[in-house]
Amino acid sequence: MNFYEHTLIAKQDISTAELEKIEKKYNDIITKTDGKIIKVEKWGLLNFAKKIKAYNKGFYIHYKFEAENKTLEEINKNSVIDNSLLRHLTVKYKKLDTETEYFKETNEKKKQ
Amino acid sequence: MKRKNNKFNKRPQNPLNKLSLFQKSDSRFSKKCPLSGKEAPTIDYKNIKLLKRYVSDTDKIMPSRITSVSQSKQRKLTSEIKKAKILGLI
Numbered sequence: 033m034n035f036y037e038h039t040l041i042a043k044q045d046i047s048t049a050e051l052e053k054i055e056k057k058y059n060d061i062i063t064k065t066d067g068k069i070i071k072v073e074k075w076g077l078l079n080f081a082k083k084i085k086a087y088n089k090g091f092y093i094h095y096k097f098e099a100e101n102k103t104l105e106e107i108n109k110n111s112v113i114d115n116s117l118l119r120h121l122t123v124k125y126k127k128l129d130t131e132t133e134y135f136k137e138t139n140e141k142k143k144q
Numbered sequence: 145m146k147r148k149n150n151k152f153n154k155r156p157q158n159p160l161n162k163l164s165l166f167q168k169s170d171s172r173f174s175k176k177c178p179l180s181g182k183e184a185p186t187i188d189y190k191n192i193k194l195l196k197r198y199v200s201d202t203d204k205i206m207p208s209r210i211t212s213v214s215q216s217k218q219r220k221l222t223s224e225i226k227k228a229k230i231l232g233l234i
Binding site: 039041078080081082084090092119121123132134135 | 186188189190191192203227229230231232233234
C-alpha cells in the first residue's frame with residue numbers, strides 16, 4: 033500500500049448536483065478496490081493560467097488516499113472516458129501531510 | 145587546521161595587490177541556496193506562491209545560476225513546476 037494524491041478538474045458549466053455525483057463516483061472507486069480515503073478537499077472554482085479546451089475556469093477536487101496499483105488503473109480508466117472532466121493528475125508520496133491546505137484562504141475570501 | 149581556516153576566512157583583497165588587471169579576485173560572490181536549510185519552505189506543486197518566484201514572465205523555469213538554488217533542489221523544482229502546469233495552476 034502506498035500513499036497517493038489525486039486531483040480532478042471538472043468543467044465550469046456543470047451543475048452542483050452533477051459535481052457531487054462526480055465526487056461520489058471516485059470516492060466509491062477507491063473504497064471498492066480496497067483503498068482508504070484519508071482526506072477530500074474541494075478547492076472550488078479556480079481560474080486557469082491558460083485556456084484548457086476553450087475553458088477559463090474549472091472546479092478542482094483533491095483526494096488523499098492509500099491504495100494499491102489496481103485502484104490507480106481504475107481511476108485512470110474512468111477519468112479518461114469521462115466527458116465532464118478536463119484534466120487529472122496522480123502523484124505518489126512516501127508521507128502525506130494532511131495539515132497544510134494551500135487553497136483554503138482564497139476560497140474563504142471569496143465567500144466574505 | 146590552517147587549511148580549514150583559509151576556506152572560511154576569505155577577506156576581500158585590495159585591488160592594487162593584483163599582479164594584473166585580469167587576475168580574478170580570491171573572494172568570489174556567493175549566495176546560499178534559499179530552498180535548503182533548516183527552515184526552508186516545502187517544494188510542492190500546490191504551493192504556487194513559492195513556484196511563481198522561480199518562473200519568468202513567459203512561464204519559463206529560471207536557471208539556477210540566477211536564483212542560486214542548489215542542484216538537487218533545482219531538479220525537484222522543475223518536476224513540481226511541470227506538475228503545476230498540467231493542472232493549469234501556473
